[in-house]
Amino acid sequence: MSDAADVQSATDMNYSTLLVEINDGIATITLTGPSA
Amino acid sequence: MVKLRADPDVRVMVLRAAPGRAFCSGVDVKEGWRVPGEDRTPFDQEDPGEWLGPKSNKVWKPFIVAVHGMAAGGAFYWLNEADIVICTEDATFFDPHLKFGKISAVEPIGAMGRIPLQEITRMVLLADAERIGAATALRISLVTEVTTHKPCGPRAQELAAMIATTPSGCRAGVASCHLGGTEPAARAGSYQMHCVTSKSANRWPPTPAPAELRSKGWTVR
Numbered sequence: 001m002s003d004a005a006d007v008q009s010a011t012d013m014n015y016s017t018l019l020v021e022i023n024d025g026i027a028t029i030t031l032t033g034p035s036a
Numbered sequence: 037m038v039k040l041r042a043d044p045d046v047r048v049m050v051l052r053a054a055p056g057r058a059f060c061s062g063v064d065v066k067e068g069w070r071v072p073g074e075d076r077t078p079f080d081q082e083d084p085g086e087w088l089g090p091k092s093n094k095v096w097k098p099f100i101v102a103v104h105g106m107a108a109g110g111a112f113y114w115l116n117e118a119d120i121v122i123c124t125e126d127a128t129f130f131d132p133h134l135k136f137g138k139i140s141a142v143e144p145i146g147a148m149g150r151i152p153l154q155e156i157t158r159m160v161l162l163a164d165a166e167r168i169g170a171a172t173a174l175r176i177s178l179v180t181e182v183t184t185h186k187p188c189g190p191r192a193q194e195l196a197a198m199i200a201t202t203p204s205g206c207r208a209g210v211a212s213c214h215l216g217g218t219e220p221a222a223r224a225g226s227y228q229m230h231c232v233t234s235k236s237a238n239r240w241p242p243t244p245a246p247a248e249l250r251s252k253g254w255t256v257r
Contacts, residue, residue: 020040025047025200025249026193027040032054 037087041095047245048196049090051114052102052189059127062109083142085110089117091214096207098199102192103127103179108164109143115178116146119210120195122181124188128167129178135163149217151176181257198255201245 019030040046053059086092088110090099101114103123108130115121115129133140144156155176159168170182183191199206215224 022043022045024197025045025245026050026196027043027046027048028050028052028189028193030052030054031060 037090037093037095040090040097041093046097047200047202047249048098048100049095050100050102050189050192050196051118052187052192053104055187056105058106058108059103060108060111060114061106062111062132085113085142088113091117091218096211096214098196098206098210100192100196100199102188103129104187106130106167108132112143112146116143116150117214119213120181121179122183122188122192122195123170123173123179124183124186125170126186127170127173127179127182129159129173130162130164130167131159132164134160135165147178151178197249200249203244 019032021028021030040049090097092113098119099114099117100120100122101118103111103115103121104127105124106128107115107123109132111129112131131140131143133143140160144160147156155168155178158166168176168178170179173179174182181191185191211227212224215227218224219227
């Protein structure tokens with residue numbers, strides 16, 4: 001299962017996307033870098 | 037983080053960054069992190085990184101952070117709340133706040149009890165004039181392992197797979213370790229006694245890991 005969550009609001013730190021994959025009990029969160 | 041707390045399929049969390057020069061370079065000092073035009077007093081502002089870390093959000097699932105490249109400033113929101121930090125040989129850690137005339141507070145305060153005080157003050161005062169390399173990070177316990185593999189995500193996955201074999205009760209262990217280091221001893225102890233003895237906890241005893249995740253052996257480091 002995988003999911004992509006947008007940042008929560010403009011006042012939060014500016015990560016454009018946090019990718020979350022869940023496999024075998026492990027949630028892997030990948031920082032994709034600050035939004036341009 | 038809050039979503040992951042409630043997801044029964046999630047037993048361990050791994051944080052990594054996409055390939056590139058940095059794991060996290062913190063806030064862009066030119067852009068800032070406030071909404072344009074916002075002019076709240078310091079007393080009305082909230083910490084912009086409050087939602088980032090698991091412990092700040094009462095998520096007691098094991099949290100592994102895999103660092104490559106630069107880890108600066110805001111990266112400590114995660115580093116300070118990690119149960120295990122590993123890094124690649126090219127990793128560097130620093131806190132550039134003072135270079136820009138900014139107050140360094142969350143980073144050093146969160147690092148207390150994790151790395152020696154003098155290492156914290158040196159990192160804060162030298163801002164980005166000096167960066168903590170992987171070998172030094174290992175020596176001062178900022179990380180527990182330096183991997184020769186790049187990226188180090190696969191090694192983090194190996195560690196996570198080992199932890200995923202433990203019953204769900206390991207969440208109490210994570211809470212114990214964190215609260216024991218951040219709360220007064222009596223308060224942390226009473227919280228844990230509450231978990232151990234309460235009827236609520238007894239209604240939800242530790243759930244064994246699924247058979248396919250159970251431990252297949254052990255390693256030495």
